[in-house]
Amino acid sequence: MASGELDPAAVASFRAHLSQSNRVVAVIGAGLSASSGLSTFRDANGLWCNYDVHLIASPAGWRRDPGLVWQFYSDRRRTALQAEPNPAHYALVELAKRKPGFVALSQNVDGLLQRAGMSDGHSEDAEDAQLKLLHGNLFNLKCAGSCGYATQSFEDPLCPVLSEDHAKNRANVMGAGVKSGEKPPKASALLFEAIAAKNKKILGERFEKSEPSTADAAPLKELGENVPKKPDVAPVLHSGIQTSDLPQCPGCRNNMLRPDVVWFGEALAQDTVEQVDAWFEEDEVDLCLVIGTSGLVWPAAGYSEQARKKGARVAYVNMNLEDIKNRREGDWTFIGDAAIILPIILGR
Ligand SMILES: [Zn+2]
Structure with missing residues (x-):
């Protein structure tokens, strides 16, 4: 404007x-x-566009695979620094x-x-x-345990496994499953046939054949404005990164460091x-x-x-x-x- x-x-x-x-x-x-x-969080760009960021940027995501969480935030740090x-x-x-x-x-x-x-x-x-x-802030880090250690770092990468090359290799592996920009699958004619057959079986004489409605024929996952973006094919991602290769807390020497940002489900x-x-x-x-x-x-x-x-x-x-x-x-x-x-x- x-x-x-x-x-x-x-x-x-x-x-x-x-x-x-x-x-x-x-x-x-x-x-x-x-x-x-910088894109908004919900339309996270590039490598992550096919994935539900709620599953990554959350305490559960961290428990499941801290390496994946760190890869996600390393990409965001890199984009923000650029x-x-x-x-x-x-x-x-x-x-x-x-x-x-x-x-x-x-x-x-x-x-x-x-x-x-x-x-x-x-x-x-x-x-x-x-x-x-x-x-919070992408560049503030804190102890993932409870020792209270906090620091700020603009380093990129924070450690070798979080380098951009590492991310690119991962993208190649991830790209094998889902192509970015692929249209969500539609309910197939075969599925409508099956539903009709089932209805006929249940309703018997009372069954009337009808054309699928617009809603029936809509893509299976129509994304509304406020609906979190979800992958249409949800591959289970694993970073394959050992926790010992991620940033460690120098305060207690007993926990990893995590980004000091507020995750989904956190206060x-x-x-x-x-x-x-x-x-x-x-x-x-x-x-x-x-x-x-x-x-x-x-x-x-x-x-x-x-x-x-x-x-x-x-x-x-x-x-x-x-x-x-x-x-x-x-x-x-x-x-x-x-x-x-x-x-x-x-x-x-
Ligand atoms: Zn600590």
Whole structure:
């Protein structure tokens, strides 16, 4: 979308409100990094597109095959390292610098806001950091046991078995089963025949032959917007990696290190949640920006509502109008690429 399509009156009224705002919260999702070339988590790219990431990025996935989990996150680390922060990241960093009362609640694990210059408090006082990472960070590692050891590393690969060459070899093996882009199988004519025969047997005289409905003939796994992407043919993946070849915890020397990200089925980091709660408790809120997230997914929905209760006006920046579900009278809505919109609306 070209900047010229933004409603000038809306931009002007937003900017007037922003200039008088001190306590500003930004709730941030994958849309912020789209212009940097990073796909959203659910349409994980390339090698993983045929696999159900819920089965990998979860405690159960880790118990089953930590090597596979590490391969998945190593690919994501590599992709994130190759991406660059875009103008939206820099516009937020600039806003954070001129508004000490600003806080960013990000669901992104890509590290791009940090690379653009916003501190997540990893190397200093976390409570004062303006960036709160709701889902962790690909580049933070922690003990998979309970010793509490945590560190940050931008190394790639973290160890030889997680190298890109290793990943390519694995891709060749994996590629033998399913071809990327293959259409989901449809219910076959043979299957309809069998169903009809069965019905005839059960119903006897009352059986009436009918054509298959559209629903019957639909691909067996039609993917809805909110349905997790599942493989149509689900191969059981094994990394074949020994746990001793994966990053080890130097704290207890008794566990592996794992990515410090929030997996499916895990709670958000307690200390982060407490810092965010404390920020909301502190005072009224002037403005809430909801950027590149559907606003329906927890915790984004919860935090924008909390900001409203604290008196905030809300502005949405999103590629799709349909993604904004809880819009109210008086909210601003800026539709388009955050990398184009944020520098315009947040600019001095
Ligand atoms: Zn440990």
